[in-house]
Amino acid sequence: MTGRKANIVGAGPNGLVAAAVLAEQGFDVQVFERNARPGGAAASGSTLGEGTIVDLGAAAHPFAYGSRAFAHFDLAGHGLQWDFHGYPLAHPLDDAESVFLHQDLEATMAQFPADRKIWQLLHGPLVRHPQEILDNATSPLLGIPPHPVLMARFGLRALPPAKLLASAAFRTRQAAALFAGSSAHSMLPLSHPFTSGFGALFGALGQSWxxxxxxGGTGSIIDALLRVLDGLGVQIHTGHQITHLAQLPDADLTFLDATPRQAVQLAGDQLPARLRRRFERWRYGTAAYKVDYLLDGPIPWKDARTAQAGTVHVIGDAAELARAERQVAAGSMPERPFVMVVQPSSADASRAPAGRQVIWSYAHVPQGYDGDAGALIDAQIQRFAPDFKDRIVQRVVTGPAQLQAWNPNLVGGDIGGGSLAGTQQFFRPSPSLNPYSLGVPGLYLCSSSTPPGGGVHGMAGWHAAHRALRDLGRH
Structure with missing residues (x-):
């Protein structure tokens, strides 16, 4: 295939992985990125002042750690390093000690003996095969998964709504809260079918790797990818916004690391009418409202062990979490939202000046929310860490509109490329065995709006590029 050319619009992880796959196959690849730096939402900056490293988008990375795409391109060999906390996850509770997801199944279950059997049933087979489970989860849903027997076992655990499973299966508030918090990564009401799949998947990955x-921040993942691309001769044009495909040079293949809304803007009337109508009806989901903090020390959690956790789900018990997620999905802002906190500098001293801590957080808020949720996030953390506000040196708020202005793929603050409600969980972005094709020869979508969805793993770009190579080989 020497001499063939490819264009990539958008330099998020998926676009960069697609570029690497094609360049490895001998394509002359050019990447066009509107921002000054590649990476999309997988970026870091010093927004809290000199000497700080703040993750501007994603912060904790169970998917990136096991990504087949990242392993193929040996990001570790290109400088990527991982830092681990004492606990992958903590979930504080009112009037009780925090409950922890340990990087060990037995240690997790020891916290709630009454729920040991059901926790083992849900997570045991998955914990034993984390790579295979992630490979299944990051493959297109419409097709034969790489590990079909394990996928069938996972499917049985994934089907029930997390709210139903948490209330019916667990006897203890500790196990129910821990499971519900992981299920909330779906950014769906916990009464939605298949939300248990998120709880089982995130729990299994946490209890294994x-x-x-x-x-050095999420941007280090991108830095490693850029070293790969540099070695492959890929040209990256930053500060170069593409508003229509006509602006691109001639190429055999073109990939859009964009959501359906941007794909319509870029491709215009070139898209088949049916696909264009579907894209125009594409639904964006629950938004993120982000607050980053610089503290003069660790968060003073009531349960001091919580400071050793990488991620903290700040909400209370499972019933409160389900109520908050239901309100958000209905377009109403809860007084006590689900807040996710990541404490990177407790494991990575490079994130903050000596003696200080960088804290990353966001709350789930309604799509396009234009209110001020910052005080609610402060209050939720303060609820479980009474002296928290006294530790704040600096605070930076980024609401949904600001997220979208920074990265147009984060429509209305949706960080997942589109809601997973209804058929969009399975038909991303359309009901097709080739979900990456845009119905125009040589034109493909490779964003989080395609399988396997959101997250920093690059697998949408990986699958889209390999599908395009197969399609090209047939002509």
Whole structure:
């Protein structure tokens, strides 16, 4: 295939992985990125002042750690390092000690003996095969998974709504809260079918290889990818916004690391009418409202062990979490939202000046929310760490509109490329065995709006590029 050319619009992890796959196959690849630096939402900056490293998008990375795409391109050999905390996850509770997801199944179950059997049933087979489970989860749903027997076992655990499973299966508030918090990564109401799949998947990864952070910030993942691309001769044009495909040079293949809304803007009337109508109806989901903190020390949690956790789910018990997620999905802002906190500098000293801590957090808020949720996030953390506000040196708030202005793929603050409600969980972005094709020869979508969805793993770009290579080989 020497001499063939490819264009990539958007330099998020998926676009960069697609570029690497094609360049490895001899394509002359050019990447066009509107921002000054590649990476999309997988980026870091010093927004809290000199000497700080703040993850501007994603922060904890159980998917990136096991990504087949990242392993193929040997990001570790290109400088990527992982940092691990004492616990992958903590979930504080009112009037009780925090409950922890340990990087060990037995240690997790020891916290709630009454729920040991059901926790083992849900997680045991998955914990024993984390790579295979992730490979299944990061493959297109419409097709034969790489490990079909394990996928069938996972499917049985994934089907029930997390709210139903947490209330019916668990006797203890500790196990129910821990499971519900992981299920909330779906950014769906916990009454939605298949939300238990998120709880089982995130729990299994945490109890096997953990939820690590990238040393030096999430941007370090992109830095490693850029070294790969540099070695492959890929040209990256930053500060170069593409508003229509006509602006691109001639190429055999073109990939859009964009959501359906941007794909319509870029491709215009070139898209088949049916696909364009579907894209125009594409639904964006629950948004993130982000607050980053610089503290003069660790968060003073009531349960001091919580400071050793990489991620903390700040909400209370499972019933409160289910109520908050239901309100958000209905477009109402809860007084006590689900807040996710990541404490990277407790494992990675490079994140903050000596004696200080960088804290990353966001709350789930309604799509396009234009209110001020910052005080609610402060209050939720303060609820479980009474002296928290006294530790704040600096605070930076980024609401949904600001997220979208920074990265147009984060429509209305949706960090997952589109809601997973209804058929969009399975038909991303359309009901097709080739979900990456845009119905135009040589034109493909490779964003989180395609399988396997959101997260820093590059697998949408990986699958899209390999599908395009197969399609090209048939002509």
């Amino acid at each position: 953990g939820w690590p952070v990238a040393h």
